[in-house]
Amino acid sequence: MELAGKxxxxxxxxxxxxxxxxxxxxxxxxxxGLADLNEAGLAETAASLGSGVRISLHRLDVADRDAVAAFPAIVTATHGQVDILVNNAGVALGGRFEQVSEADFDWLIGINFHGVVAVTRAFLPHLQQRSEAQIVNLSNIFGIIAPPGQAAYAASKFAVRGFSEALRNELAMTDSPVGVTVVHPGGIKTAIANNARVPAHVDPEEERRQRTHFAAVLKMPPQQAGEIIVRGLAARRPRVLAGTDAKIVALIERLMPVRYWQLLTRLGLA
Structure with a gap:
């Protein structure tokens, strides 16, 4: 897929x-067309991109159904078309299932999964009008394996994976010009772990250990991950594993789909 001009x-x-x-x-x-709740961060992103392409910035809560439904008209009014949709917005939530409140669980699912579905539903008719188009949905390595303490997050990322694969197969059956790429990043050094919501009654020492663990395993610079993902998008690959750790873990899960966690723990990868 030629990206210039898209x-x-x-x-x-x-x-x-x-x-x-x-x-x-x-x-x-x-x-x-860049969207986020963090308007200051969006402005920083735009400033980092330089000139040469047309950029529009949009404050958007992907969990707000009305705002999402109105969003395509706003984007097309500026750009005239949409060829690529990247569903990247997401949040994290620490704590074991019994520690996580129903409200917090629903909050995460509303953004990480329902947000992906709603934004896809809103833009799909516009993408269908193009001669070629691509949807890129960010799952996670926790959409392939499900570690303890990540019940909500893993549930959302497994859901993104299942939704993406089913949608891809449905679109292929109708000879749609729209392809679907699902991305499983490994340990990418972003702020998502530090910004994760933690239930109020989680032991502070347990929380500290978890944050220390993620600080140690999140190593790949985001810029490197972005390049891997965009190369996968341009090649219209159905699945992108971003990072050697993601590839190793995915292979272990394929070989040991039930007992992978025991092996990952023994290897010091968990």
Missing amino acids: VAVVTGAASGIGRAIASALAARGCHL
Whole structure:
């Protein structure tokens, strides 16, 4: 897929992987509609991209159904078309299932999964009008394995994976011009772990250990992940594993789909 001259919408573009994806797309001449709740972060992303492509910035809560439904008309009024949709917006939530309140669980699912579905539903008719188009949905390595303490997050990322694969197969059956890429990043050094919501009654020492653990395993620079993802998008790959750790873990899960966690623990990868 030739990216120069295309128009891409990227959610969660104010920082981290979203900003890196925007940068990689802009470097290839792709015009951008960037969305996030963090308007200051969006402005920083836009400033980092330089000139040469058309950029519009949009404050958007992907969990707000009305705002999402109105969003495509706003983007097309500026750009005239949409060729690529990157569903990157997401949040994290620590704690074991019994520690996580129903409200917090629903909050995470509303953003990480229902947000992906709602934004996809809103933009799909516009993408269908293009000669070629691509949807890129960010799952996670926790959409392949499900570690303890990540019940809500893993549930959302497994859901993104299942939704993406079913949608891809449905679109292929109708000879749609729209392809679907699902991305499973490994340990990407972003602020998502530090910004994770933690239940109030989680032991502070347990919380400290978890944050220390994630600080140690989140190693790949977002810029590198963004390049991997955009190369996968351009190749219209159905699945992108971003990082050697993601590839190793995915292989272990394939070989040991039930007992992978025991092996990962013994290998010191958990």
